[in-house]
Amino acid sequence: xxxxxxxxxxxxxxxxxxxxxxxxxxxxxxxxxxxxxxxxxxxxxxxxxxxxxxxxxxxxxxxxxxxxxxxxxxxxxxxxxxxxxxxxxxxxxxxxxxxxxxxxxxxxxxxxxxxxxxxxxxxxxxxxxxxxxxxxxxxxxxxxxxxxxxxxxxxxxxxxxxxxxxxxxxxxxxxxxxxxxxxxxxxxxxxxxxxxxxxxxxxxxxxxxxxxxxxxxxxxxxxxxxxxxxxxxxxxxxxxxxxxxxxxxxxxxxxxxxxxxxxxxxxxxxxxxxxxxxxxxxxxxxxxxxxxxxxxxxxxxxxxxxxxxxxxxxxxxxxxxxxxxxxxxxxxxxxxxxxxxxxxxxxxxxxxxxxxxxxxxxxxxxxxxxxxxxxxxxxxxxxxxxxxxxxxxxxxxxxxxxxxxxxxxxxxxxxxxxxxxxxxxxxxxxxxxx
Numbered sequence: 001x002x003x004x005x006x007x008x009x010x011x012x013x014x015x016x017x018x019x020x021x022x023x024x025x026x027x028x029x030x031x032x033x034x035x036x037x038x039x040x041x042x043x044x045x046x047x048x049x050x051x052x053x054x055x056x057x058x059x060x061x062x063x064x065x066x067x068x069x070x071x072x073x074x075x076x077x078x079x080x081x082x083x084x085x086x087x088x089x090x091x092x093x094x095x096x097x098x099x100x101x102x103x104x105x106x107x108x109x110x111x112x113x114x115x116x117x118x119x120x121x122x123x124x125x126x127x128x129x130x131x132x133x134x135x136x137x138x139x140x141x142x143x144x145x146x147x148x149x150x151x152x153x154x155x156x157x158x159x160x161x162x163x164x165x166x167x168x169x170x171x172x173x174x175x176x177x178x179x180x181x182x183x184x185x186x187x188x189x190x191x192x193x194x195x196x197x198x199x200x201x202x203x204x205x206x207x208x209x210x211x212x213x214x215x216x217x218x219x220x221x222x223x224x225x226x227x228x229x230x231x232x233x234x235x236x237x238x239x240x241x242x243x244x245x246x247x248x249x250x251x252x253x254x255x256x257x258x259x260x261x262x263x264x265x266x267x268x269x270x271x272x273x274x275x276x277x278x279x280x281x282x283x284x285x286x287x288x289x290x291x292x293x294x295x296x297x298x299x300x301x302x303x304x305x306x307x308x309x310x311x312x313x314x315x316x317x318x319x320x321x322x323x324x325x326x327x328x329x330x331x332x333x334x335x336x337x338x339x340x341x342x343x344x345x346x347x348x349x350x351x352x353x354x355x356x357x358x359x360x361x362x363x364x365x366x367x368x369x370x371x372x373x374x375x376x377x378x379x380x381x382x383x384x385x386x387x388x389x390x391x392x393x394x395x396x397x398x399x400x401x402x403x404x405x406x407x408x409x410x411x412x413x414x415x416x417x418x419x420x421x422x423x424x425x426x427x428x429x430x431x432x433x434x
Contacts, residue, residue: 004123004193006183008131011116012138013180014072017079017173018109019142021048022276024101025243025268026147029261030162034092038244042374044094045240046367047102048109053356053363055110060356068115068184075112076177079105080170087166101166112177117339118352119184126196128343129292133284133336137277140332143239144273151265208408209347215354217411220345223403225361227396228338231300233365234307234389235331237373242268242324245382249315263317271321272328279332284340292341296400299337303330304393311383334362345406 028041059071066074086100116135124131146169150156156165192198215221243264250260287295306326313319342358343351373385 002183002185004187007116007119007123007185008134010180010183011120011135013176014076014112014116014184015136015138016142016145017076017176018113019139020079020083020146020169020173021045021052021106021109022139022143022239022273023146023150024048025239025241026150026265027157027162027165028240028243030157031092031097034162036092036094038377039371039374040094042240042370044098044102045236046370047098048106049236049366049370050363051103051106052110052113053360053366055107056114056359057356059111060114060353063114063118063352068119068186069181072112072115072181072184073178075108075110075115076174076181077108078111079108079177080174082106082108083166083170083173085170087163087168087170089163092162108173114352114356115181115184117355119186121339121343121348121351122186124193125348126193127288128340128348129284129287129295129336130281131284132339133281136335136339137280137332139335140273140277140280140328143276144269147265147269147273151269209350210345210354210406210408210411211350212354212357214408214411215346215357218406220403220406221358223399224338224341224345224358227296227300227400228334228358229361229365229368230389230392230396231296231303231365232331232334232362233369234303234393235327235334236362236366237369237385237389238307238310238327238331239268239272240370241373241377241382241385242272244377245386246314246320248382250317250320253315255317263320267320267324272324275325275328276332279329280336282329283333284336287337287340292337292344293400293403295333296337296341297397299330299333300393300400301397303327304390304397306330307386307390307393310386310390314382345403 024041024045028036028038031041032038059075063071082100082104084100085104086097089096117132120131120135121128148154150165156168160168210218243261246264246267247257247260250263251257255263283295283299290298306323310323310327313323338358339351339355342355346354369385369389372388373382376382376385
């Protein structure tokens with residue numbers, strides 16, 4: 001039997017490539033020099049995120065039918081083709097880049113993303129938070145690698161140009177995902193880790209499996225969806241603006257354009273990206289001890305406070321590094337906590353089919369908040385964008401605070417205000433499923 005540690009290696013290799021979308025900000029200065037507006041750069045980013053989330057619903061449905069290995073291969077090939085398509089033109093025109101990276105590349109990410117999560121949880125049911133964090137850590141660390149390779153490490157954009165960089169990345173992504181897919185196999189039927197006990201069929205244990213329709217009939221689904229949308233959306237906007245906003249703020253405080261660019265680039269490529277990867281592992285592992293709900297509440301609440309303070313931090317080099325680190329750390333936690341929370345609330349075995357619907361909130365947040373940030377940036381008001389995001393995260397923390405484990409037997413009861421709060425277990429905990 002395959003050693004389950006190989007699954008971790010395969011998951012990280014795949015996610016390193018899928019994290020390329022978070023390296024988008026390294027291309028935005030060159031695209032602006034080519035005549036793109038700030039809004040244009042954020043549209044491509046937002047379309048990539050939305051396509052990623054929508055296609056992930058499709059891939060979740062196909063996971064059982066096609067198998068995880070085949071799905072990962074299709075995703076990797078699609079991602080590579082998207083970047084190569086974008087790089088095959090003579091200049092970085094908006095529409096080819098939108099189609100290649102936003103639509104085709106986003107679809108490739110959506111195809112492959114659910115595979116390491118579902119496979120990892122099946123091999124590590126005893127450490128759901130930790131394995132989910134490890135499985136998606138590569139997504140965060142990948143951003144740092146691709147930013148640095150295009151920038152200060154490999155200097156690809158300056159040496160070969162942005163179009164050739166897209167071509168190189170497409171080939172690299174395809175190869176690495178194909179290697180990682182070798183270990184994307186589900187464990188044999190009935191296999192369990194030594195000493196592990198299957199959870200009983202009770203709410204909140206992951207032992208009671210909800211269908212997608214069952215899940216849609218619970219208020220918990222919508223509260224979790226909202227919290228993920230605002231928490232992830234705020235982080236996604238921060239990624240898109242982590243170079244542009246600090247550059248403006250730093251120059252307003254007396255830094256030269258070259259100094260501001262170097263500082264902002266370091267904040268994104270080093271502090272944000274490393275913290276993003278570490279946060280996925282740390283929050284996932286922590287949630288195995290604190291519980292998923294408490295961890296999401298702490299993460300969303302602290303993120304709201306940090307985003308509100310970031311408007312005062314962006315113009316100071318060291319405060320910028322601190323702010324980028326904290327935002328990246330909390331942002332990374334979303335991708336470890338929400339898959340595990342979905343498994344806890346709606347069933348371990350159903351997570352591959354149910355989590356993509358929760359993940360649609362990522363697409364919602366990825367459209368609304370980055371475009372909001374781009375619009376306000378063009379109006380010269382980046383600080384208002386971060387303030388709005390901070391308030392939204394605090395509201396999300398309140399929403400998650402009233403989420404309690406759902407009971408499948410309640411899912412299809414007729415809607416009423418009393419019934420809504422009863423399902424949340426706010427009004428009472430006396431659940432009658434007879």
